[in-house]
Amino acid sequence: SPASCGRTHVHGAAVVVTCFALVALLLCWSRWLAGRRLAAVGHLVMAIAAAAGALLMWSVMAGLESYEAVLHDQPVASLFVERTGSQSFRATLTRLPAGRVQVFELTGDQWRLEARTLDWRGLAAQIEPNRRYRLERLITRATRPLSGPAAAESSFSLGTDSPNDLWTRSRTMPGWKRHVRGDHAYGPWRPLANGGLFTIWLDEGTLRVDAANAAAVAAVDPPAGARAEAPGLR
Secondary structure (H helix, E strand, O other): OHHHHHHHHHHHHHHHHHHHHHHHHHHHHHHHHOOOHHHHHHHHHHHHHHHHHHHHHHHHHHHOOOOEEOOOOOOOEEEEEEEOOOOEEEEEEEEOOOOOEEEEEEEOOEEEEEEEEEEEOHHHHHHOOOOEEEEEEEEEEOOOOOOOOOOOEEEEEOOOOOOOOHHHHHHHOHHHHOOEEEEEEEOOOEEOOOOOEEEEEEEOOEEEEEEOOHHHHHHHOOOHHHHHHOOOOO
16 A cells, blocks of 8 residues: 555665665675775775664654555545434544544534644655654534533544654754654544544645535534534534
8 A cells, every 4th residue: 555655665765774784884894804994994984874874764664653644535534423412422533544443432512633744855755755644632622511520622642652753853853854844734623413424634734524424514514594503613
């Protein structure tokens, strides 16, 4: 798939550079044993430079473990909503195209998604051409008074940071900013509509949410008489 192809680009480059570093190191040793000190030093410099490049590439791979490639004409997720109580819902979030499913118990009457994005720069864009993203948070809110102790707004984490998280590095370490730009993408608020199915796309720096069935369409664009009762959907 294109997503795995993107990982293959970085992995293949890292393997090639690592092998080059090992060959340069072996040549350095052989030149040193042959008494060719200057040639040995030259190969040692090449080995060190290649090893530094390989270390950077392996670090990038580790930092990309939780990120997916943005695929053209392919949604990143879908969300299906079911009512479980007067003010409670069950939402099923399916990651696409992988098909991984997460289920959340929600309160309120609206939801939105947030994501992290990675855009490559310079040489990094040639090695890894695919833009990357990670769904970050599912947020719900109540635009009407809730009965009981439920919070007016709640947040559910969709991703877990690793020590090598590339997005964090790109925003906190100047050396990484030359190679990759980390940013946020936000979706619009959409209704928690019983039986509603929504499709989520990543368009540039925005998460676009499309109503994918009749229940979602009716909730997003209610009849004129019901609009006054459904504030803040846009």
